[in-house]
Amino acid sequence: MTDEPTHAGGPAESLSWETLYGETAYICPGFDVQRERVRLPDGTESDFDYLSDSExxxxxxxxxxxxxxxxxxxxxxxxxxxxxxxxxxxxxxxxxxxxxxxxxxxxxxxxxxxxxxxxxxxxxxxxxxxxxxxxxxxxxxxxxxxxxxxxxxxxxxxxxxxxxxxxxxxxxxxxxxxxxxxxxxxxxxx
Incomplete structure (x- = not known):
């Protein structure tokens, strides 16, 4: 038995995105905005932006x-x-x-x-x-x-x-x- 979370289609690994590259798109006091190029599980490539903040x-x-x-x-x-x-x-x-x-x-x-x-x-x-x-x-x-x-x-x-x-x-x-x-x-x- 695995400790990995699962869903109806199988283990969570099948949901993982692959990060192809990333860069900081914007820097300001308090947080940054990161931009990444990702490959989705179906092979589609896309951009993904997110707020990056310290813990x-x-x-x-x-x-x-x-x-x-x-x-x-x-x-x-x-x-x-x-x-x-x-x-x-x-x-x-x-x-x-x-x-x-x-x-x-x-x-x-x-x-x-x-x-x-x-x-x-x-x-x-x-x-x-x-x-x-x-x-x-x-x-x-x-x-x-x-x-x-x-x-x-x-x-x-x-x-x-x-x-x-x-x-x-x-x-x-x-x-x-x-x-x-x-x-x-x-x-x-x-």
């Missing part, structure tokens, strides 16, 4: 009292403030993802965690992007650190009951996808 950590942080630490951040692409969990890109020198989660939590919120534990990893939009989110639960968070916001971050910090975040997700009011997923996943499996 990220998303932190689901809780104070010692059990409240969630959240940020309100301006999101220019959607022209509004979104409530969310702190998150940030994995940088070149980041070998330890838990340490990256601790760093991002402190930089964005000023909170420092007693414990940080991996929750899950997901690919949020793998049809159009190579982004990977590593979720971490941070507990015992206290506002004893130093915030160091990036030049393009407009963020305020507060605490809220996790149940309020869950209710907002259920009502469709928690619009930040990373956060909505984190809230629901933590509620189901955390």
């Amino acid at each position: 990220s950590v998303v932190i689901v942080p809780f104070t010692a009292d059990g409240d969630a630490v959240v940020i309100d951040e301006w999101r220019q692409a959607v022209k509004r403030v979104n409530r969310g969990f702190p998150a940030g890109g994995v940088e070149g020198e980041d070998a330890d993802l838990a340490a990256t989660a601790r760093r991002e939590l402190e930089e964005e919120t000023g909170y420092v965690a007693d414990e940080v534990e991996h929750l899950t990893t997901m690919e949020p939009a793998n049809g159009v992007a190579d982004a990977v989110f590593h979720y971490f639960v941070a507990t015992g968070c206290e506002p004893t650190g130093d915030r160091e916001l990036d030049h393009n971050e407009s963020i305020s910090v507060e605490t809220t009951a996790f149940e309020d975040l869950l209710a907002a997700a259920e009502a469709g009011e928690l619009r930040d996808g990373r956060t909505a997923f984190g809230v629901c996943y933590y509620e189901l499996f955390g």
Whole structure:
């Protein structure tokens, strides 16, 4: 028996695309656009463009009292403030993802965690992007650190009951996808 995923037509290998060549079509701060020439399983050749982004950590942080630490951040692409969990890109020198989660939590919120534990990893939009989110639960968070916001971050910090975040997700009011997923996943499996 194979551990490979299968579908009605056989093993997943029969679905694989062959990358013939690739190039960076566009570079900007934060992400790149990659263009690849691919051969599909039926032999057809085609171009495929996708957003290339560094891996990220998303932190689901809780104070010692059990409240969630959240940020309100301006999101220019959607022209509004979104409530969310702190998150940030994995940088070149980041070998330890838990340490990256601790760093991002402190930089964005000023909170420092007693414990940080991996929750899950997901690919949020793998049809159009190579982004990977590593979720971490941070507990015992206290506002004893130093915030160091990036030049393009407009963020305020507060605490809220996790149940309020869950209710907002259920009502469709928690619009930040990373956060909505984190809230629901933590509620189901955390």
